[in-house]
Amino acid sequence: MAQFIASASVAAQVSNAVESGSTLRSLKNRLQARFSTVRSSHLSEAIAAGLGFSTNAALRAALAGPQTWMLEHKKIDTMVFHRRLVELGYPLQSDFTLGPLAASPKPPAHFLDWLDQLRELEKAPSGRGGRISALRKQCANEFARTFELGYPEKEDDKRVFKRWSIGVDHTASLPGWGEKINCQRGGAVEFPGSDHRRRFYESLPLTNGKVVEYQRAMVSMPYVDAMDMPLSLEEASHLAGRIGWTCTVLSEWSWYAPGSTMLVLFKRSTPHSTMLQTWERSFKRWLLENRSTLSRSAGATRKMVMADIIDCQHLPLDLRDFEDCRERYLKEFAPHLYYGRNQGMTAVFNRLMESWTQQLLSSQEAAIK
Structure with missing residues (x-):
């Protein structure tokens, strides 16, 4: 009987090791697809760190141990994963974008003129609300065209059958994205530190002539001197990367209290043309x-x-x-x-x-x- 129990125990360990190894391979494959230019050995080291191990060798040793079943339910710490890749020399931005930041378009002269007008109007806003709103709308439309964001939210569009808020972009999201979202009512995504938000949408067709809309981007224009802004921005950028979005600071474009606010653009990674093809x-x-x-x-x-x-x-x-x-x-x-x-x-x-x-x-x- 003792020999049978021992054999069963060994068999269970082998089974757990196989299952955990399969889970680890699946995790590695997903992350390798997301970070295709990272060396396989470096990615393994970063994964091991994210799972709480000092080295990949330590992780491999754990796969052969009696507690291997625990690895199946262990969530990767994406902050630690990120830090390890940076330590290994990869230029990883806080939103998990790999490589140096690309140069962004600068506001054209007419846009800067609108911002100057807004500054003057906001010095004495009483009775000028209509003009301020019109200028802000012009700025939002120009910004959307420049950065290919779709169009600003329209409250009373009768063609819209359904509208979806910020959703996970599965072509670029990281494993474990559900951990952060599941704690929010309705699965809502809230980027820390966001204020004076402006949402942008794209439409997907239905055969009855109506459309559904998905949120393509969001602009946040918080005050520069807001409490804990640097920390909130880092957390927001990290969350964006986890769900497959990008986070870019473009403060020279901010049209809400220009000069006193920054502008943070959160945007899906997948182009709208791809979304249309997939939707079909x-x-x-x-x-x-x-x-x-x-x-x-x-x-x-x-x-x-x-x-x-x-x-x-x-x-x-x-x-x-x-x-x-x-x-x-x-x-x-x-x-x-x-x-x-x-x-x-x-x-x-x-x-x-x-x-x-x-x-x-x-x-x-x-x-x-």
Whole structure:
């Protein structure tokens, strides 16, 4: 019996090591794709540091030890990961952009003239609110054109069927993004230190002529002398990098109390042209287009799952199948579904994705014929 228990213990350790090794390989593959110019050995060292080990060798030794199962649930500390890459000589910005900062466009003469007008108007703003608002709108539109941000938020656009706020950009996000977002109501993304915000959107078409909008960028114009601003900016930049966004300071463009505020641009990494291509055959579009049909005779669970999927700004548009969805989305943002703690909702989610993939396959076969 003792020999059997010992053999079972060894087998369990081997199984745990295999599972943890697989998890580690998956993590390494994701980060290698994100930081393609970083040497593999250096990336391994940075991952080990982020997981709490002094070296990659120490991490490898832990994989063979009795506590290897713990590695499966260990989250990488992206701040430590970032610091180790910098120590290894990589020019990593605080938003995880690799390389020196590129030169940004400078405000043109007419934009600087608008800022001068705003400064004068804001010295005695009483009765000048309309002119101030009009100038700020001109500045926002010019800024959006210059930096390819889409268009400023429109409150009463009747064509908009659905509008999504800041969502994770999965082409550039880091593993563990859900840890920060899950603690916010509705999965909202709040960049620390933000003030005087201006949101920018792009639209994605629906077959009925309406559109859905996703947030492409956000401008924050906090006061330069705001308390804890340097720390807040660093935290905001780090959060942007974790969710696949960029963070750039462009204070010479600030049109809210110009001269007294800085301008921080938060922007998705993925171009709108790519978003349009991905949207065309996405699971999310299919669900939106077929919602009324899928809701017929649907139970409460199916309706709830459909509503959650449609409402969530973080669901990737480039999902391939349910397993891909589990690994890249549910594992991060809905662990109760990833680990099967709600079998009913998980099964409904899976069936919806199966229906979508079957319809895609049928469409492809019909196109070939």
